[in-house]
Amino acid sequence: MDMKFYWVDVFASAPLEGNPLSVVLDADALDEATMKRIAGEFNQAETTFILKPTRPGATYRLRSFTAPGTEVFGAGHNALGAWWLLAAGGFVQPGKDGGTRTTFQQEIGDEVLPVDVTYDAGKVQRIVMKHSVPAFGATLIETRALAEALGIEDDDIDVRRLPPQVVSTGAGHFLVPLRERRIVDRVRPDSEKLRSVLRQVGGEGCYVFALDPVDSTSTAYARFFNPTAGIVEDSATGTAAGPLAAQLVARTIVADGSVVIIEQGYAMGRPSKLEISVKGTDVRLAGRGVIAAEGVLHL
Template sequence: MDRKFYWVDVFASAPLEGNPLSIVLDADALDEATMKRIAGEFNQAETTFILKPTRPGATYRLRSFTAPGTEVFGAGHNALGAWWLLTAGGFVEGKGSRTTFHQEIGDEVLPVDVTYDAGKVQRIVMKHSVPVFGATVADARALAEALGVEEGDIDLRRLPPQVVSTGAGHLLVPLRDRRIVDRIRPDSAKLFSALHQAGGEGCYVFSLDPVDASSTAYARFFNPTAGIVEDSATGTAAGPLAAQLVARGIVPDGSTVVIEQGYAMGRPSKLEISVNGSDIRLAGRGVITAEGVLHL
């Protein structure tokens, strides 16, 4: 069989920025083992497969796998990039200046709002799951060793290292400034152990001194549990961070939080998350940068 595939740079306004995502259309005939092998072939942080929905009300079902073959859930760059392709690529049609679609991810069906101007896609906004605040990490020394920093580099004055989920549970680690964020060199085995003990999937390290004064935080993401060395824009971690900042009173409820990520990788990205109580929504854009055909 032949299947079309595309690459989309997510959370980017120009090619070769943001977080690259490979996407395969019409994936219903592919079994899970083949999806995993295709994800390994593309060797991106994640590859998303677009399928017919299995739950009522959903427009499409999305399944996403990392290059080593771990399936990931939550509405992050894996989903936003897929919807940018579907809408900007003309595979689904919007009506008027705003259309709401619905995506099936795992056991959930979540809305996707797409805004248009003169028929062109301008922005995609995706609803996250209700925030779940999990375990905090008490052993700052072990966590610092896993990240390759000093214990005092972890900023415990206002926020604890904590696992938070808005669809995927990630360990959020506050650091004193972005120079320390850029200096991180994780020990994958030690970080894997710390994440396992805390019940987190990935690790989102951040500081509250972003490059741009209009932003809120500066972050990097590492996920040894899924074989991701580093990710340049992680919507499933940005949502939890925004929720935590509001819950802890760092940012007022009703705010839009802007998180900078990918700068250390040379792929600058900005993720916008609005928080209204338990309603968490991620917004962004993308650029279709490549397309081709898989001969299977």
């Protein structure tokens, strides 16, 4: 059979920027093993498959896999890129009332979460996705092994301001505060050692960050590593940006009701800015994308 696929550059305004995502349409005929093999063939950080929903009220069901075949959840670049394709490609239509915003529902894992698509003259301008309610997990007190796993000094970790902590808004990532941006750029993880630390705290990936971003209008500067899913480094990680924004609000570093801008991907030459709004337990990720390529899978 032949199946259409697309590459979407997420959190980008032009091709070859942001975080690339492979998306396969009408994937209901594929079993899980084949989805994993296709994700390995594309060899992107993640590949998203769009399927018919199985839960009431959902518009589409999304399943996402890393190149080594690990299924990932949460509404990050894997979901935002898929919805940009669906909307910009005309696979979903704006509301009949002629309004500028239309709400769809996405099924990811066990949840159905709203997706708001903003249009201007029929063209997609912006997508906003609701995250799961924040869940705050384990914190790490003794950081020597963590520093060694990241290739930095123990006192580079800014425990005076924030504890390293696992936080989830759909996926539980380990948030590690560093003293300054140059230390974030200096991180060189040892995958096996970092995997051991993540197992200890119950985290999926590791989001290192500092609160001195490049742009003064941003909030944080970050990098993401996920050896548990075979991701060496990711250039824009919505499922980690959501937890970080939630933690900054919970710890009163950022006021409740704020919009948090997180810079990521600069160290990889693919700079991205992720926008997250937090009001109470309501966390939403916003962004846009570009359809950079398309083709046909012959299976």
